[in-house]
Amino acid sequence: MITLDADSRLAVGHLIVRQENEDEYVVGDPATGTFVVVPELGARLVELFAAGRTVAEAAMALEQETGEPIDALDFAEVLVEAGIINDQAEAARAKVWxxxxxxxxxxxxxxxxxxxxxxxxxxxxxxxxxxxxxxxxxxxxxxxxxxxxxxxxxxxxxxxxxxxxxxxxxxxxxxxxxxxxxxxxxxxxxxxxxxxxxxxxxxxxxxxxxxxxxxxxxxxxxxxxxxxxxxxxxxxxxxxxxxxxxxxxxxxxxxxxxxxxxxxxxxxxxxxxxxxxxxxxxxxxxxxxxxxxxxxxxxxxxxxxxxxxxxxxxxxxxxxxxxxxxxxxxxxxxxxxxxxxxxxxxxxxxxxxxxxxxxxxxxxxxxxxxxxxxxxxxxxxxxxxxxxxxxxxxxxxxxx
Known part of the structure; x- marks a missing residue:
């Protein structure tokens, strides 16, 4: 299991972010079939992670955009717990019929x-x-x-x-x-x-x-x-x-x-x-x-x-x-x-x-x-x- 902190940088280049409904986005790995539904702020966090921001930097950037404090570390841990980002991701993506x-x-x-x-x-x-x-x-x-x-x-x-x-x-x-x-x-x-x-x-x-x-x-x-x-x-x-x-x-x-x-x-x-x-x-x-x-x-x-x-x-x-x-x-x-x-x-x-x-x-x-x-x-x-x-x-x- 990946251990995260405020200085962590997440490897999310393999993830897709797609708007499902007016206020919901799908985030996940299409190769492994692992997805979660997140609000618009979650989708924006993934974009910031993909741009190379650390967890703390992404939280600060989004707080400046919205004017509200954001718990980016908790969101990152949700992605890890869901299996979207983990140490076995590359091996899992290789296991296709x-x-x-x-x-x-x-x-x-x-x-x-x-x-x-x-x-x-x-x-x-x-x-x-x-x-x-x-x-x-x-x-x-x-x-x-x-x-x-x-x-x-x-x-x-x-x-x-x-x-x-x-x-x-x-x-x-x-x-x-x-x-x-x-x-x-x-x-x-x-x-x-x-x-x-x-x-x-x-x-x-x-x-x-x-x-x-x-x-x-x-x-x-x-x-x-x-x-x-x-x-x-x-x-x-x-x-x-x-x-x-x-x-x-x-x-x-x-x-x-x-x-x-x-x-x-x-x-x-x-x-x-x-x-x-x-x-x-x-x-x-x-x-x-x-x-x-x-x-x-x-x-x-x-x-x-x-x-x-x-x-x-x-x-x-x-x-x-x-x-x-x-x-x-x-x-x-x-x-x-x-x-x-x-x-x-x-x-x-x-x-x-x-x-x-x-x-x-x-x-x-x-x-x-x-x-x-x-x-x-x-x-x-x-x-x-x-x-x-x-x-x-x-x-x-x-x-x-």
Whole structure:
């Protein structure tokens, strides 16, 4: 940790200072994705630090400009505590995913007007096919591609993982197109384990330039969904012939992509659409403010939570009044999805695997298949718990 005093000179040449709203500025390192929101005086202090002024000199200069005493040392310590200025800054800026290093001109055509028209066209055409041919809509049975349940779930898990990686790569491509580095990490959203592309550097850009990277994953998901539905639509009308096995695999892909796109609309889980909404409304901490405002309705807040809500940006408080409805709607949708898809699939899978384990000879092929299926189920349950424990350990280490 850097030790500061009145004679300290801060290395802030790597920081950006950008006005976010009328009375707020974003200060941070776009390479590491670490940002803080400061008032106009804070932004001016960073400019003075960048000009080579010591902490004391910057405070004196700003006091002469405003006529009021300024605690520049306290502000500098805030930047250090936030991780914007520290001894590991250079190493942290080097830790970016290789996809981020792709030149912007290579991937920029994937996110131009023509590309976004194509993405939107794929999604709208798919929705039309679902309306015209209801049999194409996904059901939980589409998970089971083969009569062998273990083989079906193995294939489904592999496909879901590959398509999820593609979704995140598209986020990274979109970030690279606007010059923002990214990192891929394992996180959770509610009860769901997720891969996440960290594009925190987008907050260094004007709001209008953030929407493309935020929506990029849904764009490629719409293309994959169309590519899986269109052949089945053509087959159902007798225009083409498809093997039965391929039809079932395409149905499984449709289920995966519909679930993924629906998941991204769950703004209360801080998904892609949440980022779009937060940007459009100009909010800084909408998710936490909304959660705490709802929690306050049913139980008392902890002292630290009460302070967060008390000091929240007025804009966040205003938006949270109607965002609560979306938050609650998301919770209801997650329960619905669990009842309609997750639990029926788990019931079939667990029933089959337990029957095999107790009925098949130990160490036989079918016995191992049943064990593999139970392992998949346990992984789905324990992975979000692992992420929670990991994040808490990291938070404690950061405080220490």
């Amino acid at each position: 290789s996809v981020s290093r792709i030149p912007a001109w290579v991937v920029r055509p994937l996110f131009g007007k023509v590309a976004w028209t194509f993405y939107a066209g794929c999604l709208l055409t798919t929705l039309w096919m679902f309306v015209a041919e209801p049999s194409l809509r996904p059901t939980y049975e589409d998970t089971f591609v083969f009569p062998d349940i273990a083989a079906s779930l193995l294939l489904t898990n592999v496909v879901v993982v590959l398509l999820t990686i593609l979704h995140e790569i598209w986020h990274a491509f979109a970030g690279a197109a606007v010059g923002v580095p990214s990192q891929l990490r394992l996180e959770r959203r509610g009860v769901f384990p997720v891969l996440e592309t960290d594009l925190s550097g987008l907050w260094a850009l004007p709001p209008a330039k953030r929407y493309g990277p935020f929506l990029a994953g849904m764009g490629i998901d719409s293309v994959i969904l169309f590519a899986a539905v269109a052949p089945r639509y053509a087959w159902s009308h007798g225009w083409i012939e498809l093997p039965p096995g391929l039809i079932r695999i395409l149905a499984m892909v449709v289920l995966s992509q519909v679930a993924k796109l629906a998941f991204q609309t769950l703004a209360y889980l801080r998904t892609d659409m949440y980022l779009v909404m937060a940007t459009a409304t100009g909010c800084n901490n909408l998710h936490q403010v909304t959660r705490l405002s709802l929690k306050r309705l049913v139980r008392n807040l902890r002292p630290d939570e009460a302070v967060i809500l008390r000091d929240a940006n007025p804009r966040d408080l205003r938006v949270a009044r109607w965002y609560r409805l979306l938050y609650l709607a998301g919770l209801i949708w997650m329960v619905f999805f669990a009842l309609q898809f997750v639990l029926p699939s788990a019931k079939v899978a667990l029933g089959w695997s337990l029957g095999i384990l107790f009925g098949a000879p130990i160490a036989s092929f079918y016995w191992w298949e049943g064990l593999l299926l139970i392992s998949f189920t346990l992984l789905d349950v324990t992975l979000p718990l692992f992420v929670v424990v990991r994040n808490r350990i990291r938070a404690r280490r950061a405080v220490a």
